[in-house]
Amino acid sequence: MAADARKKLLEPFFWTLFSAGGVVAALLMPVHIFLFGLAFPLSWLRNPSHTNALALIEHPLVRIYLFVFCSLPLFHWAHRFRYTLYDGLQIKHLNEVITVFCYGGAIFGTALAGYLLLTIP
Amino acid sequence: MTQHGTRETTLYTPYHPRWYRARVSTYWWLRKWYYLKFVLRELSSIFVAYFVVITLLQIRSLSRGPETYARFEERMRNPLIIALNAISLLFVLFHTITWFNLAPRAMVVRLGGKRVPDTLIAGSNYVAWLAISAAVAWFILR
Numbered sequence: 001m002a003a004d005a006r007k008k009l010l011e012p013f014f015w016t017l018f019s020a021g022g023v024v025a026a027l028l029m030p031v032h033i034f035l036f037g038l039a040f041p042l043s044w045l046r047n048p049s050h051t052n053a054l055a056l057i058e059h060p061l062v063r064i065y066l067f068v069f070c071s072l073p074l075f076h077w078a079h080r081f082r083y084t085l086y087d088g089l090q091i092k093h094l095n096e097v098i099t100v101f102c103y104g105g106a107i108f109g110t111a112l113a114g115y116l117l118l119t120i121p
Numbered sequence: 122m123t124q125h126g127t128r129e130t131t132l133y134t135p136y137h138p139r140w141y142r143a144r145v146s147t148y149w150w151l152r153k154w155y156y157l158k159f160v161l162r163e164l165s166s167i168f169v170a171y172f173v174v175i176t177l178l179q180i181r182s183l184s185r186g187p188e189t190y191a192r193f194e195e196r197m198r199n200p201l202i203i204a205l206n207a208i209s210l211l212f213v214l215f216h217t218i219t220w221f222n223l224a225p226r227a228m229v230v231r232l233g234g235k236r237v238p239d240t241l242i243a244g245s246n247y248v249a250w251l252a253i254s255a256a257v258a259w260f261i262l263r
Contacts, residue, residue: 021169022216022220023220025169025213025216025217026216026217026221027217027249027250027254028253028257029169029172029216030213030217030250030254031254031257032176032257033172033206033209033210033213035258035262036175036176036197037175037197037202037203037207038203038206038207038210040194040197041194041197041198041203042203045262047194048261050187050191051187053190054183054184056260057180057183057184062260066180069173069176070173070176070177073169076166076169077166077167077169077170079166080163080165084160084163084164084166088150088160088163109173109174109177112177113180116177116180116181116184117180119184120180120184
Protein backbone atom coordinates (compact mmCIF):
# COMPACT_ATOMS: atom_id res chain seq x y z
CA MET A 1 0.00 0.00 0.00
CA ALA A 2 2.72 2.45 1.01
CA ALA A 3 4.77 1.49 -2.04
CA ASP A 4 1.71 2.09 -4.21
CA ALA A 5 1.16 5.57 -2.79
CA ARG A 6 4.82 6.40 -3.28
CA LYS A 7 4.63 5.24 -6.87
CA LYS A 8 1.60 7.46 -7.50
CA LEU A 9 3.51 10.40 -6.09
CA LEU A 10 6.74 9.76 -8.01
CA GLU A 11 5.24 8.97 -11.41
CA PRO A 12 4.02 12.53 -12.22
CA PHE A 13 7.28 13.92 -10.86
CA PHE A 14 9.39 11.80 -13.21
CA TRP A 15 6.97 12.48 -16.05
CA THR A 16 7.45 16.23 -15.58
CA LEU A 17 11.23 15.76 -15.71
CA PHE A 18 10.81 13.59 -18.84
CA SER A 19 8.73 16.26 -20.51
CA ALA A 20 11.05 19.14 -19.56
CA GLY A 21 14.03 17.08 -20.74
CA GLY A 22 12.24 16.43 -24.03
CA VAL A 23 11.88 20.17 -24.60
CA VAL A 24 15.53 20.86 -23.72
CA ALA A 25 16.75 18.03 -25.97
CA ALA A 26 14.53 19.13 -28.85
CA LEU A 27 15.59 22.78 -28.68
CA LEU A 28 19.28 22.58 -27.80
CA MET A 29 20.72 19.18 -28.72
CA PRO A 30 20.76 19.46 -32.54
CA VAL A 31 22.93 22.58 -32.62
CA HIS A 32 25.34 21.12 -30.03
CA ILE A 33 25.72 17.82 -31.88
CA PHE A 34 26.13 19.63 -35.19
CA LEU A 35 28.88 21.94 -33.88
CA PHE A 36 30.85 19.78 -31.43
CA GLY A 37 30.08 16.41 -33.02
CA LEU A 38 30.52 17.23 -36.72
CA ALA A 39 31.43 20.79 -37.70
CA PHE A 40 34.49 21.18 -35.42
CA PRO A 41 35.97 17.66 -35.75
CA LEU A 42 35.58 17.81 -39.56
CA SER A 43 37.01 21.37 -39.70
CA TRP A 44 33.89 22.80 -41.37
CA LEU A 45 34.10 25.59 -38.82
CA ARG A 46 36.99 26.80 -36.66
CA ASN A 47 36.71 25.35 -33.19
CA PRO A 48 36.92 27.74 -30.22
CA SER A 49 40.34 27.78 -28.55
CA HIS A 50 40.78 26.39 -25.05
CA THR A 51 41.11 29.94 -23.68
CA ASN A 52 37.86 31.10 -25.30
CA ALA A 53 35.95 27.98 -24.35
CA LEU A 54 37.15 28.24 -20.75
CA ALA A 55 36.21 31.93 -20.61
CA LEU A 56 32.71 31.04 -21.82
CA ILE A 57 32.22 28.20 -19.35
CA GLU A 58 33.42 30.33 -16.43
CA HIS A 59 30.33 32.50 -16.66
CA PRO A 60 27.74 31.44 -14.04
CA LEU A 61 24.85 31.59 -16.52
CA VAL A 62 26.70 29.29 -18.93
CA ARG A 63 27.26 26.84 -16.08
CA ILE A 64 23.57 26.87 -15.19
CA TYR A 65 22.78 26.41 -18.89
CA LEU A 66 25.13 23.41 -19.13
CA PHE A 67 23.75 21.91 -15.92
CA VAL A 68 20.21 22.04 -17.34
CA PHE A 69 21.52 20.82 -20.71
CA CYS A 70 23.03 17.72 -19.08
CA SER A 71 20.54 16.94 -16.33
CA LEU A 72 17.04 17.21 -17.81
CA PRO A 73 17.75 15.24 -21.02
CA LEU A 74 19.11 12.40 -18.86
CA PHE A 75 15.75 12.15 -17.10
CA HIS A 76 14.14 12.25 -20.52
CA TRP A 77 16.33 9.30 -21.55
CA ALA A 78 15.60 7.43 -18.30
CA HIS A 79 11.84 7.58 -18.82
CA ARG A 80 11.88 6.65 -22.50
CA PHE A 81 14.52 3.96 -22.25
CA ARG A 82 12.69 2.34 -19.36
CA TYR A 83 9.45 2.06 -21.33
CA THR A 84 11.26 0.98 -24.49
CA LEU A 85 12.64 -2.02 -22.63
CA TYR A 86 9.28 -2.63 -20.96
CA ASP A 87 6.95 -2.34 -23.98
CA GLY A 88 9.30 -2.67 -26.93
CA LEU A 89 11.37 -5.61 -25.87
CA GLN A 90 8.89 -6.85 -23.23
CA ILE A 91 11.55 -7.23 -20.57
CA LYS A 92 9.04 -7.10 -17.73
CA HIS A 93 10.58 -9.42 -15.19
CA LEU A 94 13.54 -7.04 -14.74
CA ASN A 95 11.31 -4.02 -14.25
CA GLU A 96 12.75 -2.96 -10.87
CA VAL A 97 16.39 -3.36 -11.96
CA ILE A 98 15.74 -1.34 -15.11
CA THR A 99 13.96 1.44 -13.20
CA VAL A 100 16.83 1.74 -10.72
CA PHE A 101 19.41 1.66 -13.55
CA CYS A 102 17.62 4.37 -15.58
CA TYR A 103 16.71 6.87 -12.88
CA GLY A 104 19.87 6.05 -10.92
CA GLY A 105 21.89 6.84 -14.04
CA ALA A 106 20.08 10.14 -14.51
CA ILE A 107 20.62 11.12 -10.86
CA PHE A 108 24.30 10.12 -11.07
CA GLY A 109 24.76 12.13 -14.27
CA THR A 110 23.09 15.16 -12.68
CA ALA A 111 25.37 14.95 -9.64
CA LEU A 112 28.42 14.55 -11.89
CA ALA A 113 27.41 17.57 -13.99
CA GLY A 114 26.97 19.64 -10.80
CA TYR A 115 30.37 18.52 -9.49
CA LEU A 116 32.22 19.17 -12.77
CA LEU A 117 30.65 22.58 -13.26
CA LEU A 118 31.35 23.68 -9.69
CA THR A 119 35.01 22.58 -9.73
CA ILE A 120 36.09 24.45 -12.87
CA PRO A 121 39.28 26.28 -11.91
CA MET B 122 -4.01 -13.53 -13.07
CA THR B 123 -6.91 -11.16 -13.20
CA GLN B 124 -10.13 -11.76 -11.33
CA HIS B 125 -11.90 -9.01 -13.21
CA GLY B 126 -15.61 -9.52 -13.77
CA THR B 127 -15.85 -12.74 -11.84
CA ARG B 128 -16.13 -11.39 -8.34
CA GLU B 129 -19.88 -10.86 -8.04
CA THR B 130 -21.15 -13.50 -10.48
CA THR B 131 -19.21 -16.66 -9.74
CA LEU B 132 -17.72 -18.41 -6.81
CA TYR B 133 -14.27 -19.84 -7.12
CA THR B 134 -14.12 -23.26 -8.68
CA PRO B 135 -11.07 -25.36 -9.41
CA TYR B 136 -12.10 -25.24 -13.05
CA HIS B 137 -11.83 -21.50 -13.39
CA PRO B 138 -10.98 -20.76 -17.03
CA ARG B 139 -7.66 -19.30 -18.09
CA TRP B 140 -8.21 -16.09 -20.03
CA TYR B 141 -7.21 -16.19 -23.65
CA ARG B 142 -4.31 -13.90 -24.35
CA ALA B 143 -2.73 -13.67 -27.75
CA ARG B 144 1.06 -13.86 -27.62
CA VAL B 145 2.65 -10.65 -28.80
CA SER B 146 5.89 -11.15 -30.68
CA THR B 147 8.97 -9.37 -29.33
CA TYR B 148 9.28 -7.80 -32.78
CA TRP B 149 5.72 -6.44 -32.95
CA TRP B 150 7.09 -2.99 -33.77
CA LEU B 151 8.48 -4.16 -37.13
CA ARG B 152 4.98 -4.84 -38.50
CA LYS B 153 3.92 -1.32 -39.35
CA TRP B 154 5.73 1.91 -40.18
CA TYR B 155 3.67 3.64 -37.49
CA TYR B 156 4.92 1.22 -34.82
CA LEU B 157 8.49 1.41 -36.11
CA LYS B 158 8.31 5.20 -35.96
CA PHE B 159 7.24 4.96 -32.34
CA VAL B 160 10.18 2.70 -31.44
CA LEU B 161 12.68 4.86 -33.38
CA ARG B 162 11.40 7.90 -31.52
CA GLU B 163 11.87 6.13 -28.20
CA LEU B 164 15.36 4.97 -29.23
CA SER B 165 16.36 8.57 -29.95
CA SER B 166 16.68 8.95 -26.18
CA ILE B 167 19.78 6.72 -26.22
CA PHE B 168 21.53 9.21 -28.51
CA VAL B 169 20.39 12.08 -26.31
CA ALA B 170 22.05 10.37 -23.34
CA TYR B 171 25.15 9.62 -25.44
CA PHE B 172 25.70 13.26 -26.25
CA VAL B 173 25.19 14.29 -22.62
CA VAL B 174 28.06 11.91 -21.77
CA ILE B 175 30.19 13.52 -24.51
CA THR B 176 29.37 16.97 -23.10
CA LEU B 177 30.33 15.87 -19.58
CA LEU B 178 33.67 14.54 -20.89
CA GLN B 179 34.20 17.83 -22.72
CA ILE B 180 33.56 19.90 -19.57
CA ARG B 181 35.98 17.71 -17.62
CA SER B 182 38.78 17.96 -20.18
CA LEU B 183 38.18 21.69 -20.56
CA SER B 184 38.73 22.31 -16.86
CA ARG B 185 41.83 20.07 -16.77
CA GLY B 186 43.83 22.31 -19.08
CA PRO B 187 44.79 22.88 -22.74
CA GLU B 188 46.63 19.54 -23.20
CA THR B 189 43.71 17.48 -21.95
CA TYR B 190 41.31 19.52 -24.06
CA ALA B 191 43.47 18.98 -27.16
CA ARG B 192 43.35 15.23 -26.48
CA PHE B 193 39.55 15.41 -26.23
CA GLU B 194 39.37 17.23 -29.58
CA GLU B 195 41.69 14.64 -31.11
CA ARG B 196 39.44 11.81 -29.93
CA MET B 197 36.41 13.56 -31.40
CA ARG B 198 38.12 13.36 -34.82
CA ASN B 199 37.98 9.55 -34.73
CA PRO B 200 35.89 8.47 -37.77
CA LEU B 201 33.85 6.07 -35.61
CA ILE B 202 32.91 8.87 -33.23
CA ILE B 203 32.04 11.15 -36.16
CA ALA B 204 29.82 8.43 -37.64
CA LEU B 205 28.15 7.95 -34.27
CA ASN B 206 27.62 11.71 -34.00
CA ALA B 207 26.06 11.83 -37.48
CA ILE B 208 23.62 9.04 -36.51
CA SER B 209 22.92 10.84 -33.23
CA LEU B 210 22.13 14.05 -35.07
CA LEU B 211 19.61 12.25 -37.29
CA PHE B 212 17.93 10.61 -34.29
CA VAL B 213 17.84 13.82 -32.28
CA LEU B 214 16.39 15.72 -35.26
CA PHE B 215 13.74 13.02 -35.45
CA HIS B 216 13.02 13.60 -31.76
CA THR B 217 12.83 17.37 -32.30
CA ILE B 218 10.40 17.09 -35.21
CA THR B 219 8.11 14.52 -33.54
CA TRP B 220 8.20 16.48 -30.28
CA PHE B 221 7.16 19.76 -31.91
CA ASN B 222 4.49 18.08 -34.01
CA LEU B 223 2.97 16.61 -30.87
CA ALA B 224 3.02 19.96 -29.06
CA PRO B 225 -0.37 21.14 -30.43
CA ARG B 226 -1.99 18.02 -28.99
CA ALA B 227 -0.31 18.43 -25.62
CA MET B 228 -1.36 22.05 -25.23
CA VAL B 229 -4.57 23.52 -26.52
CA VAL B 230 -4.32 27.29 -26.65
CA ARG B 231 -7.46 29.39 -26.94
CA LEU B 232 -7.47 33.01 -27.99
CA GLY B 233 -10.72 34.96 -27.87
CA GLY B 234 -12.74 31.76 -27.51
CA LYS B 235 -11.19 30.21 -30.62
CA ARG B 236 -8.71 27.39 -30.67
CA VAL B 237 -5.34 28.44 -32.04
CA PRO B 238 -4.64 26.25 -35.12
CA ASP B 239 -2.22 23.33 -34.67
CA THR B 240 0.10 24.58 -37.40
CA LEU B 241 0.55 27.88 -35.58
CA ILE B 242 1.56 26.17 -32.32
CA ALA B 243 3.93 23.74 -34.06
CA GLY B 244 5.20 26.60 -36.23
CA SER B 245 6.02 28.81 -33.25
CA ASN B 246 8.00 25.90 -31.77
CA TYR B 247 10.06 25.65 -34.94
CA VAL B 248 10.68 29.41 -34.97
CA ALA B 249 11.81 29.27 -31.32
CA TRP B 250 14.07 26.33 -32.18
CA LEU B 251 15.79 28.22 -35.02
CA ALA B 252 16.20 31.37 -32.93
CA ILE B 253 17.65 29.49 -29.94
CA SER B 254 19.97 27.40 -32.15
CA ALA B 255 21.27 30.56 -33.82
CA ALA B 256 21.84 32.21 -30.43
CA VAL B 257 23.73 29.18 -29.07
CA ALA B 258 25.87 28.97 -32.23
CA TRP B 259 26.64 32.69 -32.00
CA PHE B 260 27.86 32.35 -28.39
CA ILE B 261 30.06 29.37 -29.24
CA LEU B 262 31.49 30.72 -32.51
CA ARG B 263 32.02 34.38 -31.70
